Amino acid sequence: MCGISGSYGFGADTEDIARRMNACLAHRGPDGEGLFLSGSTGLAHRRLAIIDRESGDQPMTTADGRHTIVYNGEVYNYLELRAELEATGRTFATDSDTEVLLQAHAAWGSDSYDRFNGMFAFAIHDAETDTLTIARDHFGIKPLYYWHDETTGRVLFSSEIRALLAAGVFEAAPDDRAVYRYLKFRAHDDDEQTFFAGVKRLMAGQMLVIDADGARIEPFTRLQDELREIASRPGRPYSEQVVDEYRERFMESVRLRLQSEVPVGTSLSGGLDSSAVAAVIAKHLREQPEDGDFAAVGSRQNTFSAVFPNSNNDEERYVDALLADYQGQITAHKIHPDSREFLEDLQDFVRTQEEPIISSGPYAQYAVMREASKHVTVLLDGQGADEMMAGYNPYFYVYLRQLRRQKRFKELASEVVGSRDILRKLARTKYSGRTSVPIEALLNSGFVAAHAGEKVSSVQDDLKERLLQDTFRSSLPSLLRYEDRNTMRFSIEGRVPFVDKELLKFLFSLDESAIIHDGWNKRILRESMFGILPDMISKRRNKIGFTTPESEWFRKNAAALREIFASATFASRPYFESRSVLALFDDYMAHPDKHGTLMFWRLLNVELWMRAFFDQDPASRAGDEDEAPGVGAGDIAAAADAASQEDPAEAPKSDYDPNPDKQLDLVSEVDGYTWRRFPLQTGLIARGDDLEDLVRGHVERFAAGLPEGALPAGRPWYFVISEKIVAISQGRSWFTWEISPRRSATVLSRFVSRTPAGIGLGDPTTMELAIREVGLPRVVAASAVGAAGKVIGKRGLFYRVVGSNVRAIDGPTVYSAFPSNVSAKLPPKDPDGVSARLSAAIRAADIPSALRDSFAGTVVMDANDIGRNVLGSDASVPAERLEATFADNPLGQGRQRTPLAILVDLGDPGSVAAR
Numbered sequence: 001m002c003g004i005s006g007s008y009g010f011g012a013d014t015e016d017i018a019r020r021m022n023a024c025l026a027h028r029g030p031d032g033e034g035l036f037l038s039g040s041t042g043l044a045h046r047r048l049a050i051i052d053r054e055s056g057d058q059p060m061t062t063a064d065g066r067h068t069i070v071y072n073g074e075v076y077n078y079l080e081l082r083a084e085l086e087a088t089g090r091t092f093a094t095d096s097d098t099e100v101l102l103q104a105h106a107a108w109g110s111d112s113y114d115r116f117n118g119m120f121a122f123a124i125h126d127a128e129t130d131t132l133t134i135a136r137d138h139f140g141i142k143p144l145y146y147w148h149d150e151t152t153g154r155v156l157f158s159s160e161i162r163a164l165l166a167a168g169v170f171e172a173a174p175d176d177r178a179v180y181r182y183l184k185f186r187a188h189d190d191d192e193q194t195f196f197a198g199v200k201r202l203m204a205g206q207m208l209v210i211d212a213d214g215a216r217i218e219p220f221t222r223l224q225d226e227l228r229e230i231a232s233r234p235g236r237p238y239s240e241q242v243v244d245e246y247r248e249r250f251m252e253s254v255r256l257r258l259q260s261e262v263p264v265g266t267s268l269s270g271g272l273d274s275s276a277v278a279a280v281i282a283k284h285l286r287e288q289p290e291d292g293d294f295a296a297v298g299s300r301q302n303t304f305s306a307v308f309p310n311s312n313n314d315e316e317r318y319v320d321a322l323l324a325d326y327q328g329q330i331t332a333h334k335i336h337p338d339s340r341e342f343l344e345d346l347q348d349f350v351r352t353q354e355e356p357i358i359s360s361g362p363y364a365q366y367a368v369m370r371e372a373s374k375h376v377t378v379l380l381d382g383q384g385a386d387e388m389m390a391g392y393n394p395y396f397y398v399y400l401r402q403l404r405r406q407k408r409f410k411e412l413a414s415e416v417v418g419s420r421d422i423l424r425k426l427a428r429t430k431y432s433g434r435t436s437v438p439i440e441a442l443l444n445s446g447f448v449a450a451h452a453g454e455k456v457s458s459v460q461d462d463l464k465e466r467l468l469q470d471t472f473r474s475s476l477p478s479l480l481r482y483e484d485r486n487t488m489r490f491s492i493e494g495r496v497p498f499v500d501k502e503l504l505k506f507l508f509s510l511d512e513s514a515i516i517h518d519g520w521n522k523r524i525l526r527e528s529m530f531g532i533l534p535d536m537i538s539k540r541r542n543k544i545g546f547t548t549p550e551s552e553w554f555r556k557n558a559a560a561l562r563e564i565f566a567s568a569t570f571a572s573r574p575y576f577e578s579r580s581v582l583a584l585f586d587d588y589m590a591h592p593d594k595h596g597t598l599m600f601w602r603l604l605n606v607e608l609w610m611r612a613f614f615d616q617d618p619a620s621r622a623g624d625e626d627e628a629p630g631v632g633a634g635d636i637a638a639a640a641d642a643a644s645q646e647d648p649a650e651a652p653k654s655d656y657d658p659n660p661d662k663q664l665d666l667v668s669e670v671d672g673y674t675w676r677r678f679p680l681q682t683g684l685i686a687r688g689d690d691l692e693d694l695v696r697g698h699v700e701r702f703a704a705g706l707p708e709g710a711l712p713a714g715r716p717w718y719f720v721i722s723e724k725i726v727a728i729s730q731g732r733s734w735f736t737w738e739i740s741p742r743r744s745a746t747v748l749s750r751f752v753s754r755t756p757a758g759i760g761l762g763d764p765t766t767m768e769l770a771i772r773e774v775g776l777p778r779v780v781a782a783s784a785v786g787a788a789g790k791v792i793g794k795r796g797l798f799y800r801v802v803g804s805n806v807r808a809i810d811g812p813t814v815y816s817a818f819p820s821n822v823s824a825k826l827p828p829k830d831p832d833g834v835s836a837r838l839s840a841a842i843r844a845a846d847i848p849s850a851l852r853d854s855f856a857g858t859v860v861m862d863a864n865d866i867g868r869n870v871l872g873s874d875a876s877v878p879a880e881r882l883e884a885t886f887a888d889n890p891l892g893q894g895r896q897r898t899p900l901a902i903l904v905d906l907g908d909p910g911s912v913a914a915r
Contacts, residue, residue: 831872
């Protein structure tokens with residue numbers, strides 16, 4: 001169990017806390033063998049000392065026995081703080097930063113925490129006041145989780161979630177909201193709630209104080225507010241002096257993180273950020289090889305790089321360029337992860353991360369850490385630079401909007417010109433015509449409905465505010481989490497020079513042009529590295545960074561991954577629409593270039609995470625990582641094809657009961673008659689199915705079990721069939737991924753309103769079908785007329801021009817049953833003829849003659865929650881009367897699977913038969 005962990009309860013025995021700890025289990029730490037200590041009430045620790053290993057053992061208690069600390073991390077300005085404390089008369093027994101933190105708390109209380117520059121998660125117990133204070137560093141580099149039972153007041157805390165689970169105090173359960181936000185928005189690590197119900201994380205710069213009054217969370221720092229205040233002032237103009245000062249500050253940040261009594265190396269991806277870290281170390285080794293501050297690096301710097309030869313994201317040529325410049329100062333280690341190894345490591349990798357992550361990209365780092373652990377104990381890398389200096393393309397769009405908002409049009413024009421290649425890429429992506437499937441279509445409708453109110457937002461027109469958001473919530477926290485998990489998995493320590501509060505304050509004091517200028521991001525870092533980095537790195541335009549060739553690996557492992565999506569466990573989860581997922585993945589296997597893999601990864605990650613933490617016994621969940629088995633294609637459990645299974649949550653419905661929240665009888669507002677509607681549940685309808693045989697069978701079943709009085713003798717009745725299944729059976733329905741919308745369809749669809757009841761033409765796939773049905777000129781003309789109609793207050797003109805066939809086009813709706821949730825369709829052909837043929841089949845069915853004699857015809861109906869439309873009928877009743885009988889949409893718009901109905905005319909209310 002990593003780092004710090006413990007249990008604390010109000011009213012606990014306040015005797016010396018160190019004497020209440022009992023050794024129970026040994027684990028490795030970065031410095032070799034460490035100890036995990038535990039007591040029934042108290043603190044526990046796995047030793048992670050990097051500085052003064054000989055005397056930095058923990059828990060550590062002050063000489064007077066009052067304060068005790070357990071601590072995970074390093075504080076790099078500890079020597080300055082120590083000097084201040086010694087000036088006040090305090091004495092030290094060790095040279096460790098651990099004791100500096102302990103003494104600082106004893107002298108200054110929690111006010112001291114804001115003065116610590118580094119990464120830390122610690123717990124300090126005050127025996128005199130019986131107060132426990134738990135704190136996490138300014139950026140949240142070191143994780144800190146807790147579980148709080150408000151009834152008993154008991155609190156568990158740890159640097160790993162598995163330590164909390166291993167306590168056996170509460171039952172592990174997933175947090176459905178966190179799972180939904182991850183699947184829908186790719187959001188995680190952005191608020192206090194973890195993926196485990198009841199388990200929360202301290203956010204960056206927070207402390208949890210536990211005393212006789214209870215437990216409360218408070219900030220110990222104003223860092224984020226300070227940064228906002230700095231950003232609100234006029235920025236310092238960009239100049240050569242600014243660049244020189246940034247270079248010096250950055251090099252100092254690197255130097256501080258080289259403090260160690262164990263070997264230090266560098267993670268090198270070939271990107272600007274990690275290359276800058278490696279280059280400043282290599283340059284210093286060349287120019288000042290005897291500098292004692294660099295002793296932990298050794299005479300040659302060890303670098304570790306994941307490379308993927310012949311892959312589309314291979315960074316090896318950039319790595320080689322840096323190695324060529326510093327061949328006498330660097331010993332390079334290249335790691336070659338491949339798809340087979342990835343599959344074998346997948347279970348352990350998911351378990352290592354503890355919670356789902358945004359992509360398989362962190363696996364590259366996992367593989368690097370495994371190799372690095374054979375050579376070094378501390379590893380520096382470039383995390384954080386992207387969030388602090390606008391390393392991703394969306395930051396360009398934010399900055400352009402900011403310039404427009406500020407009416408800085410000259411600068412806006414310059415940035416647009418400089419960013420034209422990025423904007424072209426955005427346009428190509430936005431209007432590529434590539435079919436996309438909304439994640440809701442692949443999720444259980446009840447799960448989606450329960451969390452429909454969830455939203456995420458991001459700052460869109462203020463660059464520095466967006467950088468703050470991503471640094472402290474939306475992006476960097478997740479990267480820091482997976483780095484900590486990967487390093488701890490292999491018993492090494494990760495350090496991040498860019499994530500330094502003084503360095504960030506300096507950056508925020510500068511004008512935005514230090515970050516983005518003429519279409520180049522990270523400007524100040526690039527220019528500060530001129531002469532230190534090869535030009536091909538400092539001036540490289542594209543960013544790849546530490547990631548995996550995920551799409552290539554998914555193609556190679558497609559059969560094994562399909563087994564997961566086809567498994568009984570995947571189908572049984574309350575989150576997934578397994579049939580839709582499997583259908584989409586089958587198309588991916590057939591046409592991999594049509595699909596991205598990020599959505600598949602999230603689905604896969606949740607499933608494997610559920611298996612790792614909820615499908616096993618607690619002892620297995622919390623065991624040592626070294627015992628975790630590999631997962632290969634043959635090891636993954638596979639069961640019956642999920643596509644052939646019925647949704648286990650859907651119980652069969654009687655033919656004689658209404659759908660949930662619906663009524664059997666309705667008094668029509670058109671004719672005042674009472675109409676009874678019996679929804680008939682079916683299985684899935686497929687292309688080429690024989691509708692006449694299907695309808696005949698359902699009518700015979702209905703007649704055979706008809707309760708007495710349910711359909712009064714002699715009353716006319718009609719058979720109603722949804723136009724959807726008619727179209728499906730005729731082959732006029734397609735999975736959305738089978739339709740390739742042209743660019744005009746993508747553009748036009750953006751001007752159409754969408755509703756939950758029916759997407760209409762508000763999707764590129766349905767707009768493409770409309771264009772195929774009536775031609776592009778007619779659709780364009782109808783769009784122009786419709787737009788003009790909205791201006792003068794007349795709606796519906798679009799469909800008058802384009803025609804009723806287009807009105808009946810349906811797109812994917814997330815609450816519909818598979819395959820309607822992932823398909824688009826044209827209206828059925830010859831609906832009147834279909835009605836006549838189905839009526840003939842009903843009259844030939846094996847049903848009582850009286851029932852046959854009162855049958856009055858078949859209706860093909862297009863109905864949803866916002867409207868009804870009879871598309872075809874062989875009945876003599878006017879369409880308006882028939883449409884009114886479905887005013888409340890009795891067949892439902894969700895997963896009821898009731899596309900058929902028996903419609904009975906009960907006449908005026910006085911003639912309604914009692915049931």
